[in-house]
Amino acid sequence: MLCVICKKPVDMSKQNRFRPFCSERCQLVDLGTWASGGYEPDDAGSAEDHEHPDDLKKRRTLH
Numbered sequence: 001m002l003c004v005i006c007k008k009p010v011d012m013s014k015q016n017r018f019r020p021f022c023s024e025r026c027q028l029v030d031l032g033t034w035a036s037g038g039y040e041p042d043d044a045g046s047a048e049d050h051e052h053p054d055d056l057k058k059r060r061t062l063h
């Protein structure tokens, strides 16, 4: 069987805990977490929940 992400052969034995993916990386790609690496939506979302947009603008200008 080929990995649906990178098309490499996948070890389908029990030792491969990332089945049906070939590796943790491809598993993460499928979950969509790899693509968002570096970007933290939780951080931005929670900030806007608790702060007025104008306050956010001021803070970003200061930084």
Ligand SMILES: [Zn+2]
Pocket (backbone or CB within 6 Å): 003, 004, 005, 006, 007, 008, 021, 022, 023, 026
């Ligand atoms: Zn793969």
